[in-house]
Amino acid sequence: MSAREKKEKKPKQAKKAKEPESREGFINFTINGQPVLAREGWTVLETARQYGIHIPTLCFHGALQASGGCRLCVVEARQGAWSRVVVSCLYPVWEGVEILTDSERVKNVRRWVLEMLLADCPASKEIQELAREYGVTTTRFTVENPEEECLRCGLCVQVCEEVVGVKALSFASRGVSKHIATPYMVPNNACVGCGSCVTVCPTGAMGTRLDQVRGDISRRTGHGYAH
Amino acid sequence: MLNNVETWANVPMIIAQGGEWYAGIGSPQSTGTKVFSLVGKVNNVGLVEVPMGVSLAHIVENIGGGVPGQEHFKAVQTGGPSGGVIPYTLKDLSVDFDTLTKAGSMMGSGGMIVMDKRDCVVDVARYFLHFLEDESCGKCLPCRLGLKGMLEFLNKFSQGHGSLEDIDELQSLAQAVMDGSLCALGGSAPNPVLTTIKHFRDEYVDHIINHKCPAGVCRDLITYRIDPELCNGCRLCARTCPQNCITGEKKKLHTIDSAACIRCGVCMDVCPVEGAVIVE
Numbered sequence: 001m002s003a004r005e006k007k008e009k010k011p012k013q014a015k016k017a018k019e020p021e022s023r024e025g026f027i028n029f030t031i032n033g034q035p036v037l038a039r040e041g042w043t044v045l046e047t048a049r050q051y052g053i054h055i056p057t058l059c060f061h062g063a064l065q066a067s068g069g070c071r072l073c074v075v076e077a078r079q080g081a082w083s084r085v086v087v088s089c090l091y092p093v094w095e096g097v098e099i100l101t102d103s104e105r106v107k108n109v110r111r112w113v114l115e116m117l118l119a120d121c122p123a124s125k126e127i128q129e130l131a132r133e134y135g136v137t138t139t140r141f142t143v144e145n146p147e148e149e150c151l152r153c154g155l156c157v158q159v160c161e162e163v164v165g166v167k168a169l170s171f172a173s174r175g176v177s178k179h180i181a182t183p184y185m186v187p188n189n190a191c192v193g194c195g196s197c198v199t200v201c202p203t204g205a206m207g208t209r210l211d212q213v214r215g216d217i218s219r220r221t222g223h224g225y226a227h
Numbered sequence: 228m229l230n231n232v233e234t235w236a237n238v239p240m241i242i243a244q245g246g247e248w249y250a251g252i253g254s255p256q257s258t259g260t261k262v263f264s265l266v267g268k269v270n271n272v273g274l275v276e277v278p279m280g281v282s283l284a285h286i287v288e289n290i291g292g293g294v295p296g297q298e299h300f301k302a303v304q305t306g307g308p309s310g311g312v313i314p315y316t317l318k319d320l321s322v323d324f325d326t327l328t329k330a331g332s333m334m335g336s337g338g339m340i341v342m343d344k345r346d347c348v349v350d351v352a353r354y355f356l357h358f359l360e361d362e363s364c365g366k367c368l369p370c371r372l373g374l375k376g377m378l379e380f381l382n383k384f385s386q387g388h389g390s391l392e393d394i395d396e397l398q399s400l401a402q403a404v405m406d407g408s409l410c411a412l413g414g415s416a417p418n419p420v421l422t423t424i425k426h427f428r429d430e431y432v433d434h435i436i437n438h439k440c441p442a443g444v445c446r447d448l449i450t451y452r453i454d455p456e457l458c459n460g461c462r463l464c465a466r467t468c469p470q471n472c473i474t475g476e477k478k479k480l481h482t483i484d485s486a487a488c489i490r491c492g493v494c495m496d497v498c499p500v501e502g503a504v505i506v507e
Binding site: 067068069070071072074085087105108109111112113116117119120141142151152154171173174175176177178 | 360361362363364365366367368369371372373374375376379399400402403404406407408409
């Protein structure tokens, strides 16, 4: 029996309960009414992508630990009268949960996050496109820096620490003034100039900042080699 | 793991007199007592310990001794900055965990700020939101950008700008912040906004449509003037005014130059004649 057939049969059996030994380790639930099967420990986003159901993300990268920062991937989890808006990139699936990726509450969060992002990083083409996709074309909020592209999702900081393992980047300050910085605010020799931060950046903001991060590359690569 | 002094303070009595005795105090769902920090426009300020489930009016009127110079309070903000505003109309509300949450507020830190008719709800919401914006860690977007965004709406209202749709839009943004935020700070930060809109929508409308702040707080919408009938010409306001914008001779009527006035309200505070300085 193929996986697809399994998942289509499942909901009928789920109502009878306590039957399926053959599906040990699988979790049955629905996304937008469509019955889906997931493995133990999967998140909603992982399952949705498995089934080709689109959920927008900005701060999610498969190679990194999900942080749930951008909140664009929110979905509504329901069971009976209970309902809660959760982030799909972190929310583990459970038997019988109904997931809605486009409910009114979800659309409301997404619409506002996108409108506020348009004002927060107005120079980002990626964000403009994403916002347009969800029907947001203008913003009512104050644009403080028309050149800003960085949404402070922290993927660059994460990749530098989790994958490259050098911690050449970090966040400075917090709240509305939170921003990407280097330790002591100076370019540092911990940076190996690998460009991973530029690769994972969802808006390309890191491309213009890399030179503010790296110190003297020639010290590690041999004079005249890096440039 | 307990680290709250109030919780610790209950432990010896529960050990000495038993859990049943303690659970006998208060309401069925919220047992025991609760300490509140009763402050604001109330005669007796300070820490008060009450059994759970007593009415809000009992705490403010009987224990707090009511509002100075006024018949009753306008509203009470409970639970600290991210709590909600409970209007006088809900004065018989039983003060316990469930009822406060249902009213859109919370027990929170046990703060109770009593407000009278000289407190503007738009300004109160703005004040708390400003505090919460400072507290935000900035990790998730609905909180980092949403609190700033809500504040932009409120700043606009307090200057008399905006439209009626903006009130609904602010409500919708508040809901998005509440639903979308990662932690309880963002999840509860919209409470002051949502409860003030729910209970005092008229006041928001006054700011936006009539360009008036009924409580006389929002500086862009108020003017101070001196009542010619009541002014006794004592010169106290003229001497205290930081702008030196009050003119008038001894025992004669004083006038405020509203162009130079910064609406600080010092004249009103120092005036010995009740009602001689009018804010509108």
